[in-house]
Every structure is written in structure tokens, then in C-alpha cells.
Amino acid sequence: MRVALLIPYTYVRFKVGGRVKEVCIDSFTPANISKPFRVAFTIYPYRRVRGLEAGSHSTLGFGAAIMLGREVSPWDALNHVIQIYRSIRSEVLSKAREAHLAHFIDVVVSAAAIPQFRSKRDGLGTELGELITATSLFESVLGREVLKDDPLVEDVRETLLTVPADLRKGGLLIDASTPIGRIYRWLLRADDRFSSALMREVRWADTWSRSK
Numbered sequence: 001m002r003v004a005l006l007i008p009y010t011y012v013r014f015k016v017g018g019r020v021k022e023v024c025i026d027s028f029t030p031a032n033i034s035k036p037f038r039v040a041f042t043i044y045p046y047r048r049v050r051g052l053e054a055g056s057h058s059t060l061g062f063g064a065a066i067m068l069g070r071e072v073s074p075w076d077a078l079n080h081v082i083q084i085y086r087s088i089r090s091e092v093l094s095k096a097r098e099a100h101l102a103h104f105i106d107v108v109v110s111a112a113a114i115p116q117f118r119s120k121r122d123g124l125g126t127e128l129g130e131l132i133t134a135t136s137l138f139e140s141v142l143g144r145e146v147l148k149d150d151p152l153v154e155d156v157r158e159t160l161l162t163v164p165a166d167l168r169k170g171g172l173l174i175d176a177s178t179p180i181g182r183i184y185r186w187l188l189r190a191d192d193r194f195s196s197a198l199m200r201e202v203r204w205a206d207t208w209s210r211s212k
Contacts, residue, residue, distance in 0.1 A: 009027060163184055
């Protein structure tokens with residue numbers, strides 16, 4: 001059965017370092033993920049995902065709509081991801097020094113663009129590679145300014161993003177035709193805690209719909 005996953009997000013407009021940013025932050029995944037830094041893969045500039053916001057038309061053509069639970073308060077969402085960003089950037093720098101890469105790193109994201117660093121990073125193991133990628137994503141979406149300065153929040157609201165999937169006897173297959181769909185398909189495969197939490201929501205919704 002074709003289903004629409006309605007994932008709770010928080011829209012936040014904030015100002016920091018003289019710049020205004022609009023972002024959307026997943027408010028289900030942070031409480032249901034084994035490695036906190038992976039939330040970096042589920043925050044987006046608003047302009048990239050506004051076309052996925054759920055509306056009256058967003059569930060047309062689907063056999064069911066499955067709304068996931070909101071686990072993070074809208075007013076906590078931005079601060080939560082900023083604290084993770086600050087924490088993992090320090091961790092990446094520490095691990096890089098241990099791996100004798102300190103001379104490549106002044107700013108992690110800048111360093112990640114250097115071919116020599118990329119080749120060394122690829123041999124350091126999956127977790128450090130994920131940490132570096134997550135740090136790069138945090139910086140590109142939130143901006144480096146939030147490492148030192150707390151942002152001034154100008155607007156916050158709840159929203160839902162629609163991600164298509166197929167519900168089958170063997171499990172859930174998330175549509176990977178969009179970047180956001182590819183992220184959730186990867187998380188479903190790579191993160192056991194996320195997979196368990198998502199499937200609990202899906203099974204509950206499926207059981208409830210069949211009982212009506």
C-alpha cells in the first residue's frame with residue numbers, strides 16, 4: 001500500500017551574525033536516533049523543503065497517511081540542534097588531532113573541501129566520516145556563527161513534511177526519488193533505534209486504520 005509519511009518538522013526563522021536564516025528541523029528523529037549527530041541529516045533550509053509541506057493536496061493518491069509523533073517542542077528544536085553542532089565540532093577536531101590531521105583542519109568544513117583531506121578522511125572509518133559530513137551540513141544550514149553566538153529567534157511554527165513510502169508485508173520501503181526520501185531510507189537501514197521507532201508508529205497507524 002502506498003502511504004504518505006507525515007513527518008513533524010519545526011520551521012524557525014532566526015537571526016545571527018547579522019544574517020537571517022529560515023530552517024526546518026525534524027522534530028521526530030532527535031528523540032529516536034542512536035547517534036545524536038545524525039540529526040544534521042534531517043535539517044534543511046526552508047526553501048528546499050517548502051514544496052513538501054503537507055496540505056490538503058499532499059495525501060491525494062495515497063492509501064493512507066501516517067503522522068509521526070512530535071517528540072521535540074518547537075521552541076526547543078533550534079537550541080537542540082545547535083548544542084549538537086557545537087558538541088560534534090569539538091569531537092571532530094579532537095579525533096582529527098588523534099589521527100594526525102590537525103594541520104589540515106582550521107575550520108572543519110573548509111578542510112573537508114581539500115582533496116588531500118578527503119582522501120585521508122575516507123580511510124579513517126565510517127563514524128569520523130559521518131561526523132565530518134554532519135558538521136558540514138550543520139554549518140551549511142545553520143551557519144558557523146551559532147558556534148559562538150546564540151541566535152535571535154523571530155518566528156517558530158509547527159509543520160509537516162510529506163515523504164512517500166510503500167507499506168509491504170516485509171516492511172516499509174521509503175521512496176528515494178527525492179533527497180529527503182533518500183535520507184530517511186538510509187536512516188531506516190542504518191540506525192536501529194530510528195528503525196524501531198518509525199516501525200512502531202507505522203504498525204500502530206496500520207493496525208488502527210484496519211480496525212476502523
